[in-house]
Amino acid sequence: MSIFLQTILTIWHRELIRYVRDRTRILTTFIQPLMFLAIFGVGLQSAFATQNSGFDFVQFMFPGIIAMNVMGVAFFSTVSTVWDREFGFLKEILVAPVPRSAIALGKTLGATSIASIQALILLALAPFLHLKIFFFQLPALLGVMLLLAFAISGLGLLISSRMRTTESFGLLMQVLVFPMFFLSGAFFPLTSVPSWMSVLAHINPLTYGVDGMRQILLRPTLDAAVLSRIELYTLSTDVLFLVGFSVGMVSLAVWAFDKKS
Amino acid sequence: MSMIEVKNLSKRFGDLEAVKGIFFEVAQGEIFGFLGPNGAGKSTSISMLATILSPTSGDAFVNGQSVLHNRNGVRASIGLVFQDPSLDDRLTAMENLRFHAQLYGVPKSEFKKRAQEVLELVDLSDRAQDLIRTFSGGMKRRLEIARGLIHYPRVLFLDEPTIGLDPQTRSHLWEYILRLKREKGMTIFMTTHYMNEAEYCDRIAIIDQGTIVALDTPAALKKRLGGDVVRMQSLNKEALVAELKRRYGTEVHVDGESVLIEVENGESFLPKLFQDLQTTIRSIELRKPTLDDVFLALTGRAIRAEEASSKDQFRQHARMRGLR
Secondary structure, three states: OOHHHHHHHHHHHHHHHHHHHOHHHHHHHHHHHHHHHHHHHHHHHHHHHOOOOOOOHHHHHHHHHHHHHHHHHHHHHHHOHHHHHHOOHHHHHHOOOOOHHHHHHHHHHHHHHHHHHHHHHHHOOHHHHOOOOOHHHHHHHHHHHHHHHHHHHHHHHHHHHHOOOOOHHHHHHHHHHHHHHHOOOOOOOOOOOOHHHHHHHHOOHHHHHHHHHHHHHHOOOOOHHHHHHHOOOOHHHHHHHHHHHHHHHHHHHHHHHHHOO | OEEEEEEEEEEEEOOEEEEEEEEEEEEOOOEEEEEOOOOOOHHHHHHHHOOOOOOOEEEEEEOOEEOOOOHHHHHHHEEEEOOOOOOOOOOEHHHHHHHHHHHOOOOHHHHHHHHHHHHHHOOOHHHOOOEHHHOOHHHHHHHHHHHHHOOOOOEEEEEOOOOOOOHHHHHHHHHHHHHHHHHHOOEEEEEEOOHHHHOOOOEEEEEEOOEEEEEEOHHHHHHOOOOEEEEEEOOOHHHHHHHHHHHHOOOOEEEOOEEEEEEOOHHHHHHHHHHHOOOOOOEEEEEOOOHHHHHHHHHOOOOOOOOOOHHHHHHHHHHHOOOO
16 A cells, blocks of 8 residues: 555544544533533524424534534534643644655544544434435435535634644634634524625535535425525535536545645 | 764754754664753754754755655654654554554564563553553653554654653663663664753763753763762861872862862772771762753753643643533
8 A cells, every 4th residue: 555545544543543433522522512402492483483494493403413413523623633732642643754744634534534433423313303314315425524514624724723722622612613603504594684694604615515415314304495495505516616616625625734844 | 884874964043053964873773862852953963863853954864864855764763752742642553563564564464472572661462452641741751652562663762761750760761771772773863851861871962042061971071071079078277278288199178167179989999098098087979970061051041840730730721621
């Protein structure tokens, strides 16, 4: 095997071992989406029900929550590189006689895998929300998940290559992650919002992930007419945006990682 | 053949010139030590040799590879043991070794044998499957040495390898290091601020404020200060001074109640002195020059004891708060 592939595999493998071993992390990343579904979903259900929109609000939120979870996990799996730096392990990686780009790709793919595994487990909740899920949906769903996870991992790695201390963690949550969560269309349809919000939402990669997943997940359950009222783009546009964003972010991250010596 | 060749290497951080154009060579199979206080430029130098930092000017060659032009060539030739711990404490000892071996291209078929070999060397065979977080500081350091050796490097870099270790572990570690040199002919480059450790080195460079102020074998460095000092006390000081002058024709110093003379070889001089001396003495002390004295003579300062760095303290706090 070439050094390049071996390096990607080695880095990827470590990320997965760490994930499997970290029970607290696994548990807490499930608690957040469940909380959102239970509190927001059920709480807002009554408010929305009056509008007779033709869909169940919890069903509406579910794809968004999964996308949010993908983003949260992917983001923090790569931003955790800052911990590696703080605790010295990054040095061990950086002095190895391997291409830096392979290290960056290994990290990104590790985060992508973890985020997608989590999301697939969350999918198991679908039957409880009276959503119909068919096997033929899975490949498309997995595709969008992987793309979104890959895009966000790239973004996370890019940020972590610029970050020196773990103290910036909290700040990052406030100014980047929460706005991205709330402006993604996960909680409310973006079809009739003021233009400033619409602009922000449209540069948010999570918006495209949420939109894509929602279309795939809700299609068997909802009316085509109802669905067309809440979808932003066609699925192929969503996928195209995510591909473009991934390529851009991951290239930048690899470049930033490579440049640093 | 020179294993390490350093040519006018310097590093500048903004206004601070951490390393100011140093030159030296290290031969194959040598234990070479960088001795100096904190902030002297030791870690900066070792970081440049190990390709962690790029030099501001100058170049260095490790195993014939330039740290400027062939980083991965250098990286593949060296083993590194950092000053700060650099293990993944969520992995087991074996997993840490495997991770390293894969990145350094150790063949899969070789890995098991080598892992056993290096774990045995550092006495950790029975802990191979345990998580690093259950390890003590000394065990972690030993595992890091094992990891640094698993890819059979030509040169082993040790940055303050025994810092924070208890005396017993420290002396064990030195046994390993000397064995590596003896059995594998490995070249070892280390930094330390412990004088007694520097004594193990074949040659040492004393570094202060970014420059090498002396470079020689420990014995030769000490010889520069002159001979051993014999300090005596007697009830009859004047008689003692007179007798020493008459008998040995040397200079005699008086320091308060003590009478001092300098001799070339203290161990063989003392028996002779006891045989010769007519004046009664109350006490006698032989003092051989130490590297501490050498450092003091060269720089006018003593080397201070290491304090825990702020990052170490942060780590401690983080552990206590259970952040990891």
